[in-house]
Amino acid sequence: MSGSFQVSGGWMEVVAGSMFSGKTEELLRRVRRATIARKRVQVFKSHLDDRYAGLWNVSSHDRRTFEAIPVDSSSQILLRLDPMAQVIAIDEAQFLDAGIVQVASSLADRGRRVILAGIDSDFRGEPFGPMPQLMAVAEMVDKLHAICVLCGSPASRNQRLIGGKPAPYDSPTIMVGAADSYEARCRACHIVPRPNEGQQQLL
Ligand SMILES: Nc1ncnc2c1ncn2[C@@H]1O[C@H](COP(=O)(O)OP(=O)(O)O)[C@@H](O)[C@H]1O
Numbered sequence: 114m115s116g117s118f119q120v121s122g123g124w125m126e127v128v129a130g131s132m133f134s135g136k137t138e139e140l141l142r143r144v145r146r147a148t149i150a151r152k153r154v155q156v157f158k159s160h161l162d163d164r165y166a167g168l169w170n171v172s173s174h175d176r177r178t179f180e181a182i183p184v185d186s187s188s189q190i191l192l193r194l195d196p197m198a199q200v201i202a203i204d205e206a207q208f209l210d211a212g213i214v215q216v217a218s219s220l221a222d223r224g225r226r227v228i229l230a231g232i233d234s235d236f237r238g239e240p241f242g243p244m245p246q247l248m249a250v251a252e253m254v255d256k257l258h259a260i261c262v263l264c265g266s267p268a269s270r271n272q273r274l275i276g277g278k279p280a281p282y283d284s285p286t287i288m289v290g291a292a293d294s295y296e297a298r299c300r301a302c303h304i305v306p307r308p309n310e311g312q313q314q315l316l
């Protein structure tokens with residue numbers, strides 16, 4: 114999946130895409146390969162992600178897990194950093210604050226390989242948190258796709274469903290969940306909530 118480029122020192126890799134597109138699986142694949150290469154690896158994740166295997170593990174939707182340190186801010190990564198770590202992996206990066214861009218960049222500047230995974234757009238189809246900035250400054254960006262549950266095309270969008278209906282525009286941006294409240298859809302099948310949609314109907 115990743116390119117064969119070689120850089121001296123450190124660099125940043127971003128694995129982006131919709132939910133269920135395989136981002137966590139890819140992050141864990143890269144972590145496993147770094148471990149086989151006898152690199153010292155440290156995995157972090159947003160503390161908001163407490164699905165599947167609890168707070169101290171990263172877990173894919175298929176329940177593949179790896180021990181991870183939950184952080185509630187990007188500065189906590191530096192506080193919890195293993196000074197000997199050569200590879201730093203961060204899952205659910207969309208949940209982190211804007212400081213993650215500087216934190217990841219400084220880790221790469223100091224010779225570390227930094228791998229970040231996160232959804233690049235929210236349920237509205239709009240850019241999510243620090244993901245655009247992370248993708249801009251990374252040496253390598255992989256955009257993964259799930260399968261649209263409606264038509265089988267490659268899915269780049271996330272449909273949030275509440276009570277089986279598309280969530281309104283003013284639904285909170287952050288709502289942790291999985292297949293209970295989200296499904297992968299392609300651009301054509303994604304129902305984009307519009308601002309004030311409900312009010313317009315009342316007028
Ligand atoms: N609509 C879907 N399209 C593709 N994979 C899906 C879909 N729904 C569930 N999956 C499962 O989710 C897995 C990806 O899980 P994961 O790596 O945790 O995704 P992500 O981190 O991108 O949300 C796939 O390997 C597949 O088994």
Ligand SMILES: Cc1cn([C@H]2C[C@H](O)[C@@H](COP(=O)(O)O)O2)c(=O)[nH]c1=O
Nearest residue numbers: 132133232235236271286287288289290
């Ligand atoms: C679209 C969207 C998603 N979320 C949440 C839902 C999940 O907890 C994560 C994404 O997890 P995954 O590893 O990519 O499956 O983000 C959200 O809070 N807001 C949204 O708009």
Ligand SMILES: [Zn+2]
Nearest residue numbers: 261264299302
């Ligand atoms: Zn579709």
